[in-house]
Amino acid sequence: MEPTAVVRRVHRVLTALVLVLLATACGGGDDQDAGPLEGHDSHGADSHASDSHDHDHDHDHGALSGIPLDDLAEPPTVAIAVEPDGEGGVAVKVVVDGIELVSTDPPVDHRPGQGHLHVSVDGTTVAMTAETVVHLRDLVDGHHEVAVRLSANDHRDYLLDGSPIGDADMVVVTGGRAPAVADRAFAVEVVDGKVVGGLPRFEASIGDLVEVAVASDVEEEVHLHAYDLTVTVPAGGRGVLRVEATIPGVFEAELHGSGLRVFELQVS
Secondary structure (H helix, E strand, O other): OOHHHHHHHHHHHHHHHHHHHHHHHOOOOOOEEEOOOOOOHHHOOOOOOOOHHHHOOOOOHHHHHOEEOOOOOOOOEEEEEEEEOOOOOEEEEEEEEOOEEOOOOOOOOOOOOEEEEEEEEOOEEEEEEOOOEEEEOOOEOEEEEEEEEEEOOOOOEEEEOOEEOEEEEEEEEOOOEOOOOOOEEEEEEEEOOEEOOOOOEEEEOOOOEEEEEEEEOOOEEEEEOOOOEEEEEOOOOEEEEEEEOOOOEEEEEEEOOOOOEEEEEEEO
């Protein structure tokens, strides 16, 4: 391996460790900061996954299909405005009506009329929060879709007409990071509830930037265990998981709705 490649991989590993330490040290507030793959809601909204994901991987996947609110005369609504800051970040301002927003830390059971917000960038969840202003930082330059969904205390989506209650906006980020080129790129497709060609195992080395594109004929969420990454896959489209391979081992990725395993990632 060339020396420059070694330096780049060591830099990525050290960067990931620094981000973890920063996420642990930061404090909460009404006006929250969030990095795309950092932190927990207990330190504000800078998280792609709440504490419930840390201990609830053996959940009942059928229970995550969503909670219909079509019977309500006035179901809750979500509207967002996304403003770039010119420094690689954006401010997401959310207006929510008809529901009480409750923090994800400590975790609480589902209660009708309560919930929190799931914030995503390009289909990847980056924050779970009860705050209505979220600052996303350290983004890659270019076009991004920022979306906010309304979720119950147990992280199920609230649904209206079969679709999650939420809003989305496109934004152009400037002053941020240049797009990174993946060291390993893979693709997998799910059709009629099955992985085309069977369950694949993708191999990567410590320090690699891994990109896995998942296509599906129905809308789904793909979750990669241990790394605790989630990406939304639209029906007939694809979602892309980008993974900094810093944890060695073999890890499963599965669909939240059905529990179907879609691939394994081996890092060594």
